[in-house]
Amino acid sequence: xSDGGGTYPNLxxxxxxxQIDGNFGAIAGMAEMILQSHTDAxxxxxxxxxxxxxxxxxxxKARGNITVDVHWKDHVLSELKLLxxxxxxxxIKYMGKIKEVNxxxxxxxxxxxxxx
Amino acid sequence: xxxIILNRILISIPVLLVITVASFxxxxxxxxxxxxxxIEDSHQYSTTFKKAFENESLPLFYASVSPxxxxxxxYKIKNPLTRNRLKALLRRGGDWKLIEKLNQxxxxxxxxxxxxxFNNVLLNTTDPTVLNQLIxxxxxxxxxxxxxxxxxxxxxxxxxxxxxxxxxxxxIHWFGSQNAFHLWFSKVLRFEFGNSSVDNQPVxxxxxxxxxxxLSVNLFALMLIYFFSIILGEYIFxxxxxxxxxxxxxxxxxRFFLGMILIILFSSNTVHPFLHIFPTPGFxxxxxxxxxxxxxxTYGKYLILPLICMVLPGLAYVVSLYRTRLQEESKKPYAxxxxxxxxxxxxxxxxxxxxxxxxxLIALLGSELPVLISGSVAIEVLFNIPGMGRLMMQSILLQDxxxxxxILLLTALITIVGRLISDLMTxxxxxxxx
Numbered sequence: 001x002s003d004g005g006g007t008y009p010n011l012x013x014x015x016x017x018x019q020i021d022g023n024f025g026a027i028a029g030m031a032e033m034i035l036q037s038h039t040d041a042x043x044x045x046x047x048x049x050x051x052x053x054x055x056x057x058x059x060x061k062a063r064g065n066i067t068v069d070v071h072w073k074d075h076v077l078s079e080l081k082l083l084x085x086x087x088x089x090x091x092i093k094y095m096g097k098i099k100e101v102n103x104x105x106x107x108x109x110x111x112x113x114x115x116x
Numbered sequence: 117x118x119x120i121i122l123n124r125i126l127i128s129i130p131v132l133l134v135i136t137v138a139s140f141x142x143x144x145x146x147x148x149x150x151x152x153x154x155i156e157d158s159h160q161y162s163t164t165f166k167k168a169f170e171n172e173s174l175p176l177f178y179a180s181v182s183p184x185x186x187x188x189x190x191y192k193i194k195n196p197l198t199r200n201r202l203k204a205l206l207r208r209g210g211d212w213k214l215i216e217k218l219n220q221x222x223x224x225x226x227x228x229x230x231x232x233x234f235n236n237v238l239l240n241t242t243d244p245t246v247l248n249q250l251i252x253x254x255x256x257x258x259x260x261x262x263x264x265x266x267x268x269x270x271x272x273x274x275x276x277x278x279x280x281x282x283x284x285x286x287x288i289h290w291f292g293s294q295n296a297f298h299l300w301f302s303k304v305l306r307f308e309f310g311n312s313s314v315d316n317q318p319v320x321x322x323x324x325x326x327x328x329x330x331l332s333v334n335l336f337a338l339m340l341i342y343f344f345s346i347i348l349g350e351y352i353f354x355x356x357x358x359x360x361x362x363x364x365x366x367x368x369x370x371r372f373f374l375g376m377i378l379i380i381l382f383s384s385n386t387v388h389p390f391l392h393i394f395p396t397p398g399f400x401x402x403x404x405x406x407x408x409x410x411x412x413x414t415y416g417k418y419l420i421l422p423l424i425c426m427v428l429p430g431l432a433y434v435v436s437l438y439r440t441r442l443q444e445e446s447k448k449p450y451a452x453x454x455x456x457x458x459x460x461x462x463x464x465x466x467x468x469x470x471x472x473x474x475x476x477l478i479a480l481l482g483s484e485l486p487v488l489i490s491g492s493v494a495i496e497v498l499f500n501i502p503g504m505g506r507l508m509m510q511s512i513l514l515q516d517x518x519x520x521x522x523i524l525l526l527t528a529l530i531t532i533v534g535r536l537i538s539d540l541m542t543x544x545x546x547x548x549x550x
Contacts, residue, residue: 064458
């Protein structure tokens with residue numbers, strides 16, 4: 001940090017004066033380790049790093065305007081919460097398995113690892 | 117906006133002018149061909165002749181360009197045979213003064229009674245080479261008369277004075293507004309196309325009656341095409357079915373063929389009496405002047421099959437176009453963004469895709485109307501609807517050129533107006549073109 005490298009506590013990069021790839025790209029990359037929604041399925045924890053043993057990520061948005069909260073313990077999903085603005089069936093993918101979830105508008109849906 | 121309207125109208129004026137001039141020239145040449153035939157065939161020589169050549173004492177156009185030896189009053193010679201003979205001499209470079217003199221002597225010659233019939237032979241020969249051959253065989257009884265001697269001398273004088281160089285030098289004659297085109301065009305502007313040569317009715321009334329049927333049937337067909345295209349196109353787009361084969365089949369199916377199949381299937385007992393749903397095609401509009409609603413209710417059952425014939429090929433084309441446009445639009449970034457925002461597929465279609473995909477369909481509207489009208493010629497003849505197509509067909513067969521060209525000009529006008537309307541609608545709807 002002293003020589004202008006690394007990151008600040010809020011994960012912005014410390015390279016002066018402003019590095020857009022560092023500020024947004026690095027965080028986007030990290031978010032994509034937890035959640036991906038490029039296809040029509042929302043994929044949970046596609047590339048969890050081995051150093052992140054326990055953790056949680058809250059308020060992340062998946063495509064289709066769905067808020068996703070992910071909690072994990074010992075490298076395994078412990079709880080998944082979904083909030084959609086519109087009702088409909090969504091595909092959720094975890095560990096290569098796909099589950100179809102019926103989401104209701106503005107209601108939290110809670111999923112456990114046993115559901116997959 | 118007003119600038120665009122003016123621009124389009126200004127562009128369409130020269131187009132209309134070219135069409136008018138072309139149809140005028142065609143009409144003139146067709147009338148003279150028809151009437152030369154009639155002169156040869158019929159004994160109603162004088163009446164038809166006078167009618168057809170009403171305008172013949174006037175020059176054809178505002179100006180003419182001709183070789184220097186051609187006179188500017190050639191059009192005043194009414195007999196086409198005489199005129200052609202004189203023209204043949206002029207085309208060889210003859211001097212007009214000598215030819216005119218020859219013509220006067222010939223006129224005196226034809227007034228005389230002629231036992232040998234040689235006058236008629238002379239009258240019917242237009243080719244100078246053939247004439248030269250004929251002169252050698254003139255009977256002695258003729259060559260001794262004074263007029264014949266005069267004629268022979270003048271003929272020799274013309275033959276000696278042939279100078280092809282005269283043909284190279286052009287001369288422009290200006291006739292002013294007293295010409296056949298000007299009179300014809302000023303009548304056309306007032307929608308006066310003269311009388312039909314078949315039943316002596318004003319062409320205006322005949323065309324008006326036929327036009328109302330054709331326009332109402334075609335506009336109704338157009339409405340059906342667009343209504344069903346939107347429903348069917350969106351259904352195919354959402355269900356992702358592939359019916360390209362069927363669409364292609366109906367698009368390429370000739371309308372008159374489809375019509376014949378429909379007539380055989382649904383308005384006769386040929387296949388099965390159970391299928392005889394619709395009446396035998398063909399009706400005569402026996403209540404002109406009655407309101408359109410009543411007429412459509414009365415004759416509606418006769419119009420169902422022709423409407424199917426008109427709608428199916430057009431529908432297939434518009435549906436496939438609309439479906440393709442929807443697919444293209446759904447790949448654009450704004451459609452992706454709509455998905456990201458969490459909007460449903462139906463919201464995307466009704467709020468975003470439909471508007472953009474409909475634009476080229478509206479542009480197509482203008483070109484689809486003339487296609488329908490020209491396509492309805494076959495359908496109207498087949499189903500015996502008293503519209504423009506059938507009138508055009510009958511008039512061509514009966515060589516009623518006044519009616520034919522009135523319809524031709526109207527069709528051109530409808531085409532241009534259709535284009536104009538679709539252009540303006542596209543302008544109004546597409547903000548990007550502004």
